[in-house]
Amino acid sequence: MVNFEPGDPFDPLTYSLQPGTHLYRVYSNQRTSPVEFNPGVGSPTRFAFFGIPLVSVLYAAETEQAAICETILHDVPPGSGYVMFDDIKNKVCAQITPSRVLKLASLMGDGLRKLGTEAKHVTGTMSSEYQRTVKWAQAAHTAGFDGLVWMSNRRNTDRAYVFFGDKVIDGDLDIVPVHGNIYAAGPGFERIVDYLSSVDVEILMA
Template sequence: MVTPGSPVAPVPAPFNPQSVTLPAGSVLHRVFGNAREVTDFNPGIGKPTRFAFFGHPPVSVLYAAGDLKTAVCESMLHEIPYAGGVLFKADYEDRLSAGLRTDRDLRLASFKGEGLRALGVEPHEITTCEAAWYEDTVKWAQAAYDAGLDGCVWMSRRLNDGLAYVFFDRAEDAFSTDTSVPAGAYLNGPDLDWLIDFCAGINIDVEV
C-alpha cells in the first residue's frame, strides 16, 4: 500500500523488474561529506531519501552518478528548484567528489526507459516525485533489495539526462577509488570556480 493521495505507484506483486548489469570496471562519480571516504556506505544516518532507508536495522546504501554534474545536482543542488536559487556555503564547504570503480558486475533494477514501461509506471510515480513521498518510493528500493538485486538505476530528477544510482549493502565489497577521476574539494580554489561556473549556467548563485 501507499500513503493516501500519494502519486507514487504501488509496488506490483509479483515484482519482476527489468534488470541491467553495470559491468566491472565501470567508473562512477560521487559527491560526499569530508567525514567519509568515497567508498563508504551510509548506514542509516540522516533524513530519508528517495530509496533509503528501509529495513530493521537499516540497509546501508551508497548513492552515485554517471557523471560529475549529475552527482552535484543529486547532492549539493538537490533542494534547489529548476527555476534557480542560491547554493549556500554551508551546503558545499564540506563536500568532496571522487571517482568510484566497480570491481565486479552489479545487477540493478532499471527504473528508467524500458524498465519503467515494463513495470507499467511513469517517472513521476517513482523517480521524479517530491520528497514528501519518499516513504512510498523507498518501497521500490526495498522490493529491488528483496529480489536480490545490488541496487537501482534511474534518470536523475535534478539533471534528467544523467544516470543516478543507489547501491545496497550487499555491494559494499564492489567498489574502489578510481584515481583516473580528479578528486574535488569545493570550499575554495579551482573546484569552487568550476562549481560557480556550472551553477551560473543553470540559474544558481553560489554564496562565497
C-alpha cells in the first residue's frame, strides 16, 4: 500500500549535505540576505508552514536552473508558455553553501521506497495537496532532521532542498560572494531570458 502521509515512527533514509556544497537560491530582493529564512509570510508551500510558533524555512536547489524552475516557473505548466516581467523584476539569485553537515530526510530514489511512497504523492503534487504534503516536513522536523531533499518536480535532473530555521541556525549557511544575478536588468536579465527561451518560455513585459 502506498503511503500518502508519513508513518509513525518516521524513519527515512538520511542524506548528508556536505559543507562547501554550492546551492542556488532565487528569492525576492525584499529579503535582506540570501540566507534569510521565510518566517511564515505568504501562501503555504509544499513543505511549509507548520508548527506553533511557525517554523521558518529556506528553499534552495542544486543548480540555478532548478531554482528558477522551483520559483519563477513553479506555476507555469510544461511546454511553451510565458511569465510576466512583474514576476521576475524583484527576483535575484544567489549562491549559498552549508558550513556544516546538514542531515536531511531523503524524499528521492530509495528514500521514497523506504517510506512506502512515490514522488507523485509527495514532491510532484498540485498546490491543492500542500495541506497534506507539509506533514512530511513536519515529520522530518519532529524526527530531528535539518530539512528535506528531493528531485525537483519541474527539473527532475536536479535536487531541491528545504531547511528548517530552528535547526539550521545563524552561521550554518554561508553566502558565496562570487555568484549573483539580478534578473530585472543587465547580465542577469540576459541570463534568465536565455534560459527561459531554451525551454520555450517568454517574458511578457506588460
